[in-house]
Amino acid sequence: MIMNRVGGVVRRTLVPTLAALCVLAPAGAASAAPQAASVSAATLAGYPVWAHFSNPTGGRDYTIVNELQRLIDGAPAGATVRGTIHSLSVDSVADALLRAQSRGVTVMVVLDGKNATSTDPAVTTIKQLTNHQFCLNSSGGHGCISTSADGDMHTKIFTFTSTTDPNGVARGNVVWFGSSNLTYATGPDAFNNAVTVYGDATLAAGLNANFTDMWNRRHYSGNDYYDSASGRGYYQAAAADAYASPEGAGQTDTIVTRLNDLTPDADCRLRVGMASVTTGRPQLVNLATRFRAAGCKVWMAIGTNADGGIAMSQSVYNELLDAGVAIRRKDKVHDKFFAAYGRYGIALQYRVYTGSQNWTQDALGENDEIFVKMAPETGTAHPLYDAYYTHFNDAYNTGVTCSKSNFPCR
16 A cells, blocks of 8 residues: 655565565575565566565565566676666675676676675685776775775675566666665665666666776776766766766765755655765755755665664764754664655655765765666656655654654764
8 A cells, every 4th residue: 555655654565476476595504594575566667676675573584685686687798787886795695696697797896996806605606707906096996997095895786788677578778776775784684775777878878877887997097086067977877867976075965965965845855865964965954854844854874883872973862853854863774865746846746865975074075886767756656756655654653753852862
């Protein structure tokens, strides 16, 4: 049953396909009891789009991992699979990549440099791929494009020249992206989201260009990769637009520039699922407070830090609460998304923004990252937005309500 997505309560949309509902535990984790798949299908700008979510409330949730593994296993001989991996310990995905190579798929993978010395069996498997690279820059950082000593390769994307969709239909120009790492702690043991877009050749070409820049370790003065004037790190397509980090210090905020398209008024609704929030994104804080002042409702579900408190700097916490932003802390939130409803120009639209960027300075100016603005949904049917709305509520509705008096919101 689906109720009003502006103010009502919803239950998760389940897409009843055999491929989507058959959930297999990855190798080495057979003792865990996977949950039913949490998926939603939509069509954006004429292209099939599927969203997958993990919710650890009932235990380890392999929904996203299994879908990525299914995409890899669906790539036929002669296809090319490109992937970026921040962290890795899930054996089944590494095994699927090696199987793909063995059957004649060209597999190319870049990994954050911290994995280079790992003895985890999944990393050992990846090292058997003919085409793999661990990114380490001359400053000691782990980024591929980033030149920062603190930089990480934090992007999570896979592209497929050919594979199948969850209904078994052969598709080309397939892209997968989201928040989930390929480790248990920040993958199936956490709240995460992933989107797969089928057939948008322009989007696939853009993300492949970003991958190629990472593979070739292309660096830019001032760590300034994203440059809208030249089109570098900026990939516009029909189903989605993608924006890559890092961006030079003192320039725009990738997320703010996109959310500025939304008119803040009494009809506006903005929900934020975020693993971590720091003081390093003042333009984002200003946007949230400006939205609230104009009447927009803003809710946030924020993850937990190592001390058991909210993963948010206290000064930002206080400023957002003073502005009237509703904040709850929820364990194991690893998402990085914004679900928005409101006026874009004169039209009311539903829109999802997702990817790998946290609400942190590192995500904007230090790391290799991706931020994706999905094409809008309008009218009475908006299944992608609905799915993110429900996923947000899965965390928010059972989180700890935050106030200035209970910081760090334990």
